Amino acid sequence: MTDTVHPDAAGPAAVLIGPPAAGKTRIGKRVARALDAEFLDTDRMIVERHGPIPDIFANEGEATFRAYERDAVADALAIDGAVVALGGGAVMTPETAKRLTGMPVVLLTLSAEAVAARLEKSASTRPLVAGGLAQWEALVERRMPTYERLARASWDTSTFPADRIALDIADWVRAGAPERKDAS
Ligand SMILES: Nc1ncnc2c1ncn2[C@@H]1O[C@H](COP(=O)(O)OP(=O)(O)OP(=O)(O)O)[C@@H](O)[C@H]1O
Ligand SMILES: O=C(O)C1=C[C@@H](O)[C@@H](O)[C@H](O)C1
Numbered sequence: 160m161t162d163t164v165h166p167d168a169a170g171p172a173a174v175l176i177g178p179p180a181a182g183k184t185r186i187g188k189r190v191a192r193a194l195d196a197e198f199l200d201t202d203r204m205i206v207e208r209h210g211p212i213p214d215i216f217a218n219e220g221e222a223t224f225r226a227y228e229r230d231a232v233a234d235a236l237a238i239d240g241a242v243v244a245l246g247g248g249a250v251m252t253p254e255t256a257k258r259l260t261g262m263p264v265v266l267l268t269l270s271a272e273a274v275a276a277r278l279e280k281s282a283s284t285r286p287l288v289a290g291g292l293a294q295w296e297a298l299v300e301r302r303m304p305t306y307e308r309l310a311r312a313s314w315d316t317s318t319f320p321a322d323r324i325a326l327d328i329a330d331w332v333r334a335g336a337p338e339r340k341d342a343s
């Protein structure tokens with residue numbers, strides 16, 4: 160095994176999808192560090208390009224946010240060897256779902272019990288779940304079929320520490336990103 164991830168493969172090394180607060184950003188950063196790969200977070204790209212996400216939702220509306228997101232995702236997925244964390248709703252844009260076909264997509268899940276504490280800490284930065292747990296559950300129920308359809312592998316983040324999950328995902332990437340639907 161060399162230090163370089165998939166030297167001949169085009170496209171990202173891993174793309175993390177899943178519900179708000181599942182840990183895509185936190186775990187994605189650690190996966191990138193373990194692989195010595197570039198890390199991109201599409202929410203972060205949108206903030207850098209257009210300003211804070213709650214302001215975009217409030218002033219320009221969700222449709223404009225989704226258009227910004229679609230473009231950020233397209234740019235991120237074009238970077239070979241990168242680890243990319245997507246925003247929680249990005250996969251619901253058909254163009255994005257199409258782009259993800261055939262890519263090493265990882266679904267991060269978490270239980271309603273586990274999310275409650277996480278949402279409390281950062282509700283103000285997530286306009287679509289500002290309504291709390293019930294809103295999160297409704298959103299996840301609607302999106303789960305799409306998450307599951309696009310994912311090649313999934314990990315549950317409810318109980319295991321982010322570091323351990325990240326190292327597992329890095330090993331999975333090094334193994335060639337095989338189909339692995341059983342969440343740990
Ligand atoms: N495995 C874990 N165990 C405990 N806490 C975690 C774990 N993973 C992430 N967290 C915590 O959960 C919160 C949400 O994590 P993070 O911001 O990475 O989620 P996200 O999936 O990127 O959310 P969003 O869709 O809003 O971008 C953070 O406070 C983070 O510290
Ligand atoms: O679940 C969603 O639709 C969102 C999740 C966040 O990552 C951000 O992309 C934004 O707050 C929208």
Ligand SMILES: [Mg+2]
Nearest residue numbers: 183184202244
């Ligand atoms: Mg995030």
